[in-house]
Amino acid sequence: MxxxxxxxxxxxxxxxxxxxxxxxxxxxxxxxxxxxxxxxxxxxxxxxxxxxxxxxxxxxxxxxxxxxxxxxxxxxxxxxxxxxxxxxxxxxxxxxxxxxxxxxxxxxxxxxxxxxxxxxxxxxxxxxxxxxxxxxxxxxxxxxxxxxxxxxxxxxxxxxxxxxxxxxxxxxxxxxxxxxxxxxxxxKELEEFLTRLGFAFMFVLVTAIVIAFWLSKYITKSLKTISDKINTTRLEKRNQKIDVDDTSEEISTLVSSYNSMIDELEESAIQLARSEREQAWREMAKQVAHEIKNPLTPMRLTVQNFQRKFNPEDENIHKKVDEYSKTLIQQIDTMSAIASAFSNFAKMPAQQSETLNVVKIVKLALDIFNEDYIVFQAESEEIIAKFDRSQLIRVVTNLVKNSIQAIPESQTPKIEIKVGTEAGKVFITVADNGVGVSEENKNKVFEPKFTTKTSGMGLGLAMVKNIVETYKGTISFDTEKDKGTTFKVTFPKA
Missing domain, CATH: 3.30.450.20 (PAS domain)
Known part of the structure; x- marks a missing residue:
């Protein structure tokens, strides 16, 4: 060795x-x-x-x-x-x-x-x-x-x-x-001398073992304290400085360097967090502005058209007013949906963990879908976990909606949902036979506002990831171009 x-x-x-x-x-x-x-x-x-x-x-x-x-x-x-x-x-x-x-x-x-x-x-x-x-x-x-x-x-x-x-x-x-x-x-004199020398060395050896044990422990105690502190150092939290007394000059220098690094790290973390928040708000403001502009344009055109063609003596005036009103109401509903979507995304899921049957809740979430190509399978009738009921339903519905929208109209759709357990955790998989995720988009799937669809705001998968990680779970996916994608959610069993 x-x-x-x-x-x-x-x-x-x-x-x-x-x-x-x-x-x-x-x-x-x-x-x-x-x-x-x-x-x-x-x-x-x-x-x-x-x-x-x-x-x-x-x-x-x-x-x-x-x-x-x-x-x-x-x-x-x-x-x-x-x-x-x-x-x-x-x-x-x-x-x-x-x-x-x-x-x-x-x-x-x-x-x-x-x-x-x-x-x-x-x-x-x-x-x-x-x-x-x-x-x-x-x-x-x-x-x-x-x-x-x-x-x-x-x-x-x-x-x-x-x-x-x-x-x-x-x-x-x-x-x-x-x-x-x-x-x-x-x-005989040599043998007597070596015997006495042997006893003396045995005493010295025992003393040396005790001193070596104490000295090595004393020397490495400060190093272990520093090592433990370094192992617990995290960018996302406030780190404590090292306070070690009675150390050598070398250890004191090392401690001072670590404490200086902690101060610099904390300042960098604050600046990074501030920068990330500002960037997030900028991106959110851009997305909100973009989504609101979409319905405002048809609303403006509708009002201008109504002004230009309005004639009180027209016998079809009431019919035209109804059509204009429906168009305006539809765009207003779209704007309301946009506001609700961003509100739901910004709101962190409340950690109201309740013991529930995952199989039953997933079935309940799938009841809102009438498509006959959605197939559900479960390893057993009852798989117990701690999760918020409404949040679990939101996770399943968002994943299924994403799968439905990923399947082109020219292809016979097929979606399979499975629930089971592995390694002490519950897993839910949603597999489709859609177009899959391209190589350049794999790292953007869970980013807010990212979407490859012509409609929608790209918040569904980001919201799912937010919910799952709140409950100490993970979400991942496997995809193959033009053959489909399988999303897998895992979280602890009860």
């Missing part, structure tokens, strides 16, 4: 825990490495100290009053015949003495090494002794010294080789000290 899929709070939490774990691993690795280096330094120093002490002890024997032998290589076995065991016992190390050619002179056979000392040194060791020169920090002189390291039976041995010098600083013999590196006490 990618890290970016985690929330910011989770990433902060995991990052802090990972840092603690990484620190614990690094410190443990450094501790182990340090103990390893310390162990090597300890054994190296211990071997040098032991070697120096044995060298001093051997010189005391060589130059002591008890020694009656001449100090030379051949007499070494006689000089140290008894003393070498005492020296080995005192220093707890095996001591081997070789002549300058690498032949064994005498050995203490210390208990730390069970194998018998070699009778003769290898040529490689002899070359290494002669060619390796190092500085002795104690005597501040250079010396020939070689340390051979090898592993036997899983144990590490060091074997040092140095010259024993006489009083004239000439090589007398080769001192070999085998040394076993025993790390038991260092290993």
């Amino acid at each position: 990618k890290l970016k899929k985690f929330s910011l709070r989770t990433r902060i939490f995991l990052a802090m825990i990972l840092l603690v774990l990484l620190a614990s691993v690094l410190i443990s690795a450094v501790a182990i490495y340090q103990y390893s280096e310390q162990s090597q330094d300890y054994h190296k120093g211990r071997l040098e100290r032991k070697e120096g002490s044995i060298q001093t002890h051997l010189k005391r024997v060589l130059n002591g009053r008890q020694n009656t032998w001449e100090v030379k290589t051949a007499n070494i076995p006689y000089i140290f015949k008894e003393e070498i065991y005492n020296i080995a016992d005192i220093h707890k190390l095996q001591i081997n003495l070789y002549d300058l050619e690498g032949g064994l002179l005498i050995s203490s056979k210390a208990g730390l090494q069970t194998e018998v000392a070699e009778k003769c040194l290898d040529a490689e060791i002899m070359n290494a002794i002669n060619n390796t020169v190092e500085f002795n920090s104690e005597s501040e002189l250079t010396r020939h010294r070689y340390v051979d390291k090898h592993r036997e039976n899983g144990e590490l041995f060091q074997s040092s080789y140095t010259f024993i010098l006489d009083q004239k600083s000439k090589p007398l013999a080769i001192l070999n000290i085998p040394y076993l590196e025993k790390d038991d006490f260092l290993q």
